[in-house]
Amino acid sequence: MNDQLERLNRLPLRANLRGISPYGAPQLDVPILLNVNENTHGVPLNVREAITAAVTEAATGLNRYPDREFTTLRQDLADYLGHGLGAENIWAANGSNEVLQQILQAFGGPGRSVLGFPPTYSMYPLLASGTDTEYLRGVRADDYGLSAEDAARQVRELKPNIVFLCSPNNPTGTGLGLDVVEQVYAAGAESQTIVIVDEAYHEFAHDGTPSALTLLEGRERLIVSRTMSKAFALAGARVGYMAAAPEVTDALRLVRLPYHLSAITQATAIAALTHREALMADVEDIKVQRDRIVSELTRLGLKPAASDSNYVFFGGLADPGTVWQQLLDAGVLIRDVGIPGHLRVTAGTEPETTAFLAALAEILDHAPELRS
Known part of the structure; x- marks a missing residue:
């Protein structure tokens, strides 16, 4: 037990809060952030x-x-x-x-x-x-x-x-x-x-x-x-x-x-x-990149789910943890949601989406055993 958790457990915390972890996705300083389903286009x-x-x-x-x-x-x-x-x-x-x-x-x-x-x-x-x-x-x-x-x-x-x-x-x-x-x-x-x-x-x-x-x-x-x-x-x-x-x-x-x-x-x-018209125009562009991700992941032999959101959940991975880490090493942060064989990626801008797809293709080309 680490010191911080030990100090927390000395407090009269409610019983149903003991042992649970707070919500949080990794906040890392990398060039391409595609892990928390943010709108990657920013505010016009x-x-x-x-x-x-x-x-x-x-x-x-x-x-x-x-x-x-x-x-x-x-x-x-x-x-x-x-x-x-x-x-x-x-x-x-x-x-x-x-x-x-x-x-x-x-x-x-x-x-x-x-x-x-x-x-x-x-x-x-x-x-x-x-x-x-x-x-x-x-x-x-x-x-x-x-x-x-x-x-x-x-x-x-x-x-x-x-x-x-x-x-x-x-x-x-x-x-x-x-x-x-x-x-x-x-x-x-x-x-x-x-x-x-x-x-x-x-x-x-x-x-x-x-x-x-x-x-x-x-x-x-x-x-x-x-x-x-x-x-x-x-x-x-x-x-x-x-x-x-x-x-x-x-x-x-x-x-x-x-x-x-x-x-x-x-x-x-x-x-x-x-000014929602300008924001909704960006939504349409994000949908294009999302559909592009689904198409390209399918071409790579993976199994993306049909998506009505600004992210794509995809399976077909034998070792998603290694794929996640290698993408991070390439400067692309996506989300390991803890579901066996699967990862999730936010639809980025056109350059961000291209960088993700290129990095993933290179990883799978060098290590085809990472596919399930």
Whole structure:
């Protein structure tokens, strides 16, 4: 046991927090960073200028608390999402993780449970631990898919208070059909289960892919979570949001910290939403690079999953740890998600994607035994 862990265990830490590790991906100084699904294109100049002007204006009032209800931001987010949503349907916080945490604070807690379907977003069990909510591990098919019938059956059997449905799923990048959401919601009627559809990467989905936003009407236990970290290239600003029935946003007001969204955060998000056309153009370019990665990995004899996100999950590796390390040695950082035979790579700019594909091809050419 290292000294830091020993000192931590001397504190009166809650029992359910002992022995777990905090969330964290490697933060290394390498030329090409393709490991945490950031928007690799950055913020366009005109959007940066608009954000700078908005933040400068907001700074004149920093001696006052911000709008506690972030009224303008909620209306702008509702306008962006469409589907007949109004400001009363919208909630936002410091990243979608905080939104999810607030949902668990309101509807989870001691004696309650949340169901996830691993492999999925690794923050879900950590959010459960942080709110003292029991985390139930559902089961996927061997190909990591999740059918409506199987998901609904598990909800009926386990009767969780909350369900996480990640679509597109992280780390596999595959989307869920709306039939999964519909049947899971119906299966949770008796247990009054809150159903969260985490659509953090929805803007990267293939054209015509429907959103669970279309299912919100008449379903007061359904929540659709989104983020501005990915498509809007605002990972550093920490803005996440959700859409749901107005009574859900009322529930989150009971647990949010006072004035939790700073005036600077609100100004940044509003400016970005005003200039979303430029940001969405970059999303289209990222989708091109993502599809290129899928095509090239297939050509290399690997097994990429179909992706509706800004990353590609791929298998066909006999020793993913060695491939990951050799890519790092070549200046390319991708993600080892701990799933045997698989790695995950974020779709970069055209030069970044080219560098990744070239480095991987060279590694496999020199050591074909690294393929499974």
